[in-house]
Amino acid sequence: MIKENIEAIEKRMADAAARAGRSDTVTLIAVTKNHPVECMKEAAADGIVNVGENRVQEAMEKIKEFPENHLVWHLIGHLQTNKAKQAVAHFDLIHSIDSEHLLKAVDKEAGKIGKVQDILLQVNVAREESKFGMEVEDFPRISALAKELTHVRVCGLMCMAPNFDNVEDTRPIFRIAHALYEDMKPQFPEGQVRYLSMGMTHDFEIAIEEGANMVRVGTAIFGPRQY
Numbered sequence: 654m655i656k657e658n659i660e661a662i663e664k665r666m667a668d669a670a671a672r673a674g675r676s677d678t679v680t681l682i683a684v685t686k687n688h689p690v691e692c693m694k695e696a697a698a699d700g701i702v703n704v705g706e707n708r709v710q711e712a713m714e715k716i717k718e719f720p721e722n723h724l725v726w727h728l729i730g731h732l733q734t735n736k737a738k739q740a741v742a743h744f745d746l747i748h749s750i751d752s753e754h755l756l757k758a759v760d761k762e763a764g765k766i767g768k769v770q771d772i773l774l775q776v777n778v779a780r781e782e783s784k785f786g787m788e789v790e791d792f793p794r795i796s797a798l799a800k801e802l803t804h805v806r807v808c809g810l811m812c813m814a815p816n817f818d819n820v821e822d823t824r825p826i827f828r829i830a831h832a833l834y835e836d837m838k839p840q841f842p843e844g845q846v847r848y849l850s851m852g853m854t855h856d857f858e859i860a861i862e863e864g865a866n867m868v869r870v871g872t873a874i875f876g877p878r879q880y
């Protein structure tokens with residue numbers, strides 16, 4: 654099932670990119686949170702390289718099961734500052750930098766182990782009270798601050814759209830996120846800002862049409878999560 658699901662999603666991703674006239678690469682992140690390691694191994698055997706987890710503890714337990722660790726680990730869920738140390742030690746890309754406080758904590762922990770941590774800034778474009786992400790108004794200031802820090806490397810922007818009944822309603826949200834992302838690029842060294850992470854199971858095609866080059870898909874690959 655997982656193999657077929659991945660193939661179907663990759664086809665839909667390619668179709669969405671074609672509709673937008675795009676020929677650049679769009680990366681599929683398989684969101685494996687709340688799914689067992691066996692499912693991850695199956696996905697990896699089917700060619701998945703990028704995996705997304707939303708809890709540091711769960712990810713750490715799973716990472717142990719991949720001793721040769723050929724996977725690329727993405728932290729996509731909210732990160733508490735007291736977990737920054739472990740996040741920095743284990744994740745390749747942290748998508749969920751949503752405050753100045755967290756940004757500084759990640760920089761500090763990365764500095765301690767001599768790492769430059771790749772990060773995305775998560776922006777609450779839709780202004781949902783229930784969602785994490787920095788306010789759009791805070792984004793320029795936090796982005797400028799990130800540029801001054803030596804142990805984080807800003808690689809782009811992450812956003813989530815609300816779970817609208819009509820998926821077309823996500824389009825204006827993704828469009829704003831894309832505009833913010835394009836504005837970021839010239840403020841950093843050439844080529845550094847290169848990931849626009851947006852789109853999940855219900856809205857990844859629209860996200861790609863609006864410029865996403867990383868989509869985070871869980872349910873459509875693995876089925877509903879067991880809590």
Ligand SMILES: *Cc1c(COP(=O)(O)O)cnc(C)c1O
Pocket residue numbers: 684686707729730813852853854855869870871872873
């Ligand atoms: C769980 C999660 C996803 C994947 O959601 P699906 O609807 O299962 O595809 C994507 N992004 C974030 C931030 C998540 O927490």
